[in-house]
Amino acid sequence: xxxxxxxxxxxxxxxxxxxxxxxxxxxxxxxxxxxxxxxxxxxxxxxxxxxxxxxxxxxxxxxxxxxxxxxxxxxxxxxxxxxxxxxxxxxxxxxxxxxxxxxxxxxxxxxxxxxxxxxxxxxxxxxxxxxxxxxxxxxxxxxxxxxxxxxxxxxxxxxxxxxxxxxxxxxxxxxxxxxxxxxxxxxxxxxxxxxxxxxxxxxxxxxxxxxxxxxxxxxxxxxxxxxxxxxxxxxxxxxxxxxxxxxxxxxxxxxxxxxxxxxxxxxxxxxxxxxxxxxxxxxxxxxxxxxxxxxxxxxxxx
Amino acid sequence: xxxxxxxxxxxxxxxxxxxxxxxxxxxxxxxxxxxxxxxxxxxxxxxxxxxxxxxxxxxxxxxxxxxxxxxxxxxxxxxxxxxxxxxxxxxxxxxxxxxxxxxxxxxxxxxxxxxxxxxxxxxxxxxxxxxxxxxxxxxxxxxxxxxxxxxxxxxxxxxxxxxxxxxxxxxxxxxxxxxxxxxxxxxxxxxxxxxxxxxxxxxxxxxxxxxxxxxxxxxxxxxxxxxxxxxxxxxxxxxxxxxxxxxxxxxxxxxxxxxxxxxxxxxxxxxxxxxxxxxxxxxxxxxxxxxxxxxxxxxxxxxxxxxxxxxxxxxxxxxxxxxxxxxxxxxxxxxxxxxxxxxxxxxxxxxxxxxxxxxxxxxxxxxxxxxxxxxxxxxxxxxxxxxxxxxxxxxx
Numbered sequence: 001x002x003x004x005x006x007x008x009x010x011x012x013x014x015x016x017x018x019x020x021x022x023x024x025x026x027x028x029x030x031x032x033x034x035x036x037x038x039x040x041x042x043x044x045x046x047x048x049x050x051x052x053x054x055x056x057x058x059x060x061x062x063x064x065x066x067x068x069x070x071x072x073x074x075x076x077x078x079x080x081x082x083x084x085x086x087x088x089x090x091x092x093x094x095x096x097x098x099x100x101x102x103x104x105x106x107x108x109x110x111x112x113x114x115x116x117x118x119x120x121x122x123x124x125x126x127x128x129x130x131x132x133x134x135x136x137x138x139x140x141x142x143x144x145x146x147x148x149x150x151x152x153x154x155x156x157x158x159x160x161x162x163x164x165x166x167x168x169x170x171x172x173x174x175x176x177x178x179x180x181x182x183x184x185x186x187x188x189x190x191x192x193x194x195x196x197x198x199x200x201x202x203x204x205x206x207x208x209x210x211x212x213x214x215x216x217x218x219x220x221x222x223x224x225x226x227x228x229x230x231x232x233x234x235x236x237x238x239x240x241x242x243x244x245x246x247x248x249x250x251x252x253x254x255x256x257x258x259x260x261x262x263x264x265x266x267x268x269x270x271x272x273x274x275x276x277x278x279x280x281x282x283x284x285x286x287x288x289x290x291x292x293x294x295x296x297x298x299x300x301x302x
Numbered sequence: 303x304x305x306x307x308x309x310x311x312x313x314x315x316x317x318x319x320x321x322x323x324x325x326x327x328x329x330x331x332x333x334x335x336x337x338x339x340x341x342x343x344x345x346x347x348x349x350x351x352x353x354x355x356x357x358x359x360x361x362x363x364x365x366x367x368x369x370x371x372x373x374x375x376x377x378x379x380x381x382x383x384x385x386x387x388x389x390x391x392x393x394x395x396x397x398x399x400x401x402x403x404x405x406x407x408x409x410x411x412x413x414x415x416x417x418x419x420x421x422x423x424x425x426x427x428x429x430x431x432x433x434x435x436x437x438x439x440x441x442x443x444x445x446x447x448x449x450x451x452x453x454x455x456x457x458x459x460x461x462x463x464x465x466x467x468x469x470x471x472x473x474x475x476x477x478x479x480x481x482x483x484x485x486x487x488x489x490x491x492x493x494x495x496x497x498x499x500x501x502x503x504x505x506x507x508x509x510x511x512x513x514x515x516x517x518x519x520x521x522x523x524x525x526x527x528x529x530x531x532x533x534x535x536x537x538x539x540x541x542x543x544x545x546x547x548x549x550x551x552x553x554x555x556x557x558x559x560x561x562x563x564x565x566x567x568x569x570x571x572x573x574x575x576x577x578x579x580x581x582x583x584x585x586x587x588x589x590x591x592x593x594x595x596x597x598x599x600x601x602x603x604x605x606x607x608x609x610x611x612x613x614x615x616x617x618x619x620x621x622x623x624x625x626x627x628x629x630x631x632x633x634x635x636x637x638x639x640x641x642x643x644x645x646x647x648x649x650x651x652x653x654x655x656x657x658x659x660x661x662x663x664x665x666x667x668x669x670x671x672x673x674x675x676x677x678x679x680x681x682x683x684x685x686x687x688x689x690x691x692x693x694x695x696x697x698x
Binding site for chain 2: 060062066082084087088147150151152153170171249253254255257261262267268269270271
């Protein structure tokens with residue numbers, strides 16, 4: 001304002017005219033404001049997806065290792081006919097489902113306690129505790145789990161101290177399941193908490209007044225209202241597990257490869273077209289998952 | 303405009319955009335032309351440095367303890383990118399249109415990557431006359447099959463190391479003396495193996511000695527029958543393996559934490575574990591072992607070729623070779639480094655086998671990228687693509 005006043009009346013008039021023009025045509029302002037982010041979004045986000053889909057139909061010349069830019073189904077046919085890739089895809093999906101279920105079971109009571117039982121100060125403390133692991137690097141947490149689960153690690157030390165035998169979890173799929181469930185838990189707790197917190201107290205009172213016991217209230221009132229939160233959380237846990245390759249590489253043993261590990265290997269080979277073809281599998285799975293999640297109202301709880 | 307109309311319009315706009323992007327992507331891709339390198343147009347002298355040198359390297363391959371002097375003397379400031387695997391090196395060299403993308407000058411490629419880079423036209427011929435120490439190299443490292451094709455050098459050898467059999471001497475008694483320990487069901491769940499398709503050669507090398515009827519003479523040149531027998535052996539081994547390590551530090555950790563008690567790993571890991579008082583013993587069985595040998599290769603589109611030549615000249619000198627060998631835990635290709643190694647660390651020249659006779663070197667089968675051309679006039683060998691796919695089937 002001050003600069004405008006100093007610059008004199010002509011400039012001030014131009015500015016007024018401009019703001020009037022924007023006021024008369026609100027869509028113009030909106031377009032100008034959104035143009036840059038929209039272009040960035042389309043180029044960066046959709047562009048990379050398109051590049052992925054397009055290159056999945058190319059293939060690599062086995063002698064020179066160069067990409068041949070000719071359309072073919074070679075990669076998809078290899079994926080379909082080699083049962084190794086089926087095994088890896090199912091392992092990945094199965095793990096994502098197991099981790100999601102585990103996190104839902106663990107997160108629900110915790111989130112319920114935080115949202116409806118804990119006093120204010122304790123709630124704040126619990127929030128900090130849930131989020132605390134996110135302050136440290138994901139890698140650090142995976143490495144520390146490797147130390148815990150190692151043969152000479154903390155877990156076996158504790159078990160042996162109690163006179164129990166070794167757990168033998170190091171470098172197994174069980175180890176991966178534990179680590180995944182741990183690292184993604186906060187992503188389930190938060191949306192479930194948000195959903196539970198939004199349930200009005202009066203609903204629960206009404207349920208009680210109508211004679212429903214605690215179990216029935218939970219089953220018919222709380223759970224259906226918390227479902228969108230659970231589904232929203234499951235999108236995180238499911239997709240994060242589906243796309244991961246670091247945990248399998250670091251805590252998984254022989255026979256623990258995920259889709260992501262194969263994609264990483266193939267990119268390095270380098271056989272980017274095949275990597276792209278395999279990478280479309282999680283994209284399709286997630287697309288289906290999101291459609292189902294939308295039906296269940298997950299996006300209302302985000 | 304009705305809601306439905308608007309939605310149709312939105313979808314068509316998206317489809318149009320996706321189509322346009324696809325077209326552009328396809329167009330960009332197909333416009334690239336490739337040409338292969340040849341021996342002509344080699345520089346005859348090293349010109350003035352360009353002030354910078356961009357390296358793709360194994361960690362510590364331009365360690366400041368010896369690179370500082372180079373930077374000061376040549377004025378070439380080193381920018382380094384540490385790679386974790388041979389695949390990553392190839393991928394970095396291929397990025398940005400290949401040939402190092404106009405960004406990278408040199409890559410310290412191991413034998414399982416070097417032929418891929420040569421065949422893919424990502425590296426170019428090097429005039430070894432500009433690297434005086436080259437004449438001092440142990441003969442087998444002057445023109446090894448993994449970096450010299452048809453007499454054309456695509457880089458200079460730098461260092462090498464064997465793949466050794468390592469075991470925990472408290473848990474495995476008596477200690478194994480032969481590679482068959484890694485295929486012995488007695489050690490189920492205690493074995494670690496590198497997660498690298500080139501590892502197929504280790505199994506082939508074992509079969510070369512244990513099953514002469516297969517007629518394997520070179521573990522990197524396997525015909526279909528030999529390859530299938532090797533893969534069958536590896537599929538049995540898979541049930542004994544606790545961990546396929548991706549980085550040697552992972553294998554090292556598994557030894558340190560007691561998760562594995564024997565496996566294939568590198569001398570640098572033996573030294574690190576022994577320094578941490580982990581009771582491990584390293585063996586190179588009398589049949590020999592596979593080994594890796596690294597080459598500084600010149601990127602086809604190197605932006606700083608003079609600095610690159612200056613680096614190749616510098617890093618192969620005996621004093622520098624000795625320093626690098628002891629920083630990383632590997633063996634120089636220049637035997638004149640021996641006294642310098644002993645000066646830094648008494649007895650280290652013998653410890654790293656630099657003073658061994660040629661007969662010793664002949665027991666080491668150095669990594670090279672498998673190609674269809676068997677070197678015997680036939681082209682029925684399994685190429686690296688087949689090796690990679692088989693490895694995925696074994697470990698995946």
